[in-house]
Amino acid sequence: MNKAWTRTEFEAQLRARGASYHIHHPFNKMLNEGRATPEQLRAWVANRYYYQINIPIKDAAILANCPDQAARRLWVQRILDHDGFELGGISDPGGIEAWLRLAEAVGLARAEVQDLRHVLPALRFAVDAYVNFARRAPWQEAMCSSLTELFAPEIHRQRLASWPQHYPWIEPAGLSYFRQRVSQARRDVEQGLAVTLDYFVQREQQERALQILQFKLDILWAINDAMATRYGVNQA
Numbered sequence: 001m002n003k004a005w006t007r008t009e010f011e012a013q014l015r016a017r018g019a020s021y022h023i024h025h026p027f028n029k030m031l032n033e034g035r036a037t038p039e040q041l042r043a044w045v046a047n048r049y050y051y052q053i054n055i056p057i058k059d060a061a062i063l064a065n066c067p068d069q070a071a072r073r074l075w076v077q078r079i080l081d082h083d084g085f086e087l088g089g090i091s092d093p094g095g096i097e098a099w100l101r102l103a104e105a106v107g108l109a110r111a112e113v114q115d116l117r118h119v120l121p122a123l124r125f126a127v128d129a130y131v132n133f134a135r136r137a138p139w140q141e142a143m144c145s146s147l148t149e150l151f152a153p154e155i156h157r158q159r160l161a162s163w164p165q166h167y168p169w170i171e172p173a174g175l176s177y178f179r180q181r182v183s184q185a186r187r188d189v190e191q192g193l194a195v196t197l198d199y200f201v202q203r204e205q206q207e208r209a210l211q212i213l214q215f216k217l218d219i220l221w222a223i224n225d226a227m228a229t230r231y232g233v234n235q236a
């Protein structure tokens with residue numbers, strides 16, 4: 001049996017998987033390099049809505065499988081981030097609402113996003129595979145599968161930096177979802193990483209964690225493949 005990686009080595013192995021993050025997918029590169037048409041941008045926003053609405057369902061499935069109160073106490077925040085909340089006079093409309101505002105800012109009507117009419121079958125299958133994994137896997141494995149978020153702040157920052165320049169027709173307030181995710185993703189990663197580094201300690205387990213992360217990277221890649229196939233990729 002191979003020797004276990006130290007925590008530092010294991011974390012470096014996880015981070016190295018960023019090489020296959022969807023930030024490198026041709027469809028995403030087209031979006032962030034300013035080569036997308038308004039129709040392609042709208043299609044991306046309408047399709048990604050299906051991912052957004054399933055994230056809190058996925059996180060609720062993880063909580064339902066998790067007997068560790070301390071872990072649940074931290075993880076529950078993710079549901080509030082996306083669904084929003086009203087508490088003690090504080091009101092936060094949440095990430096799903098922010099996504100709908102993004103949809104309006106790119107010229108979509110709320111109703112056509114919410115009724116999922118634009119969602120492609122292959123994209124739906126990919127997102128459903130993620131939710132189903134979270135329903136069935138041990139909670140530590142399901143938490144580990146969120147670690148693609150290690151690479152998410154950079155993709156949100158790219159959008160914030162390049163979209164106003166390439167797509168001046170998008171109302172700037174519509175981009176606030178990406179702004180709020182930069183810090184939320186960092187906080188999520190701290191927790192997801194702590195659980196993963198604590199739970200997967202033998203070398204075989206650590207390799208299993210890498211496979212889980214790859215499974216999730218493949219889901220994001222497949223989501224982009226679905227959109228590239230249907231909406232096309234304009235060459236540089």
Ligand SMILES: O=C(O)c1cc(C(=O)O)c2c(n1)C(=O)C(=O)c1cc(C(=O)O)[nH]c1-2
Nearest residue numbers: 055145146147148149150151152155181220
């Ligand atoms: O726009 C993106 O590229 C992107 C990627 C990811 C990701 O890496 O899974 C998430 C998000 N956004 C996101 O906004 C989000 O809330 C989120 C939650 C999760 C998760 O797995 O729990 N991933 C992501």
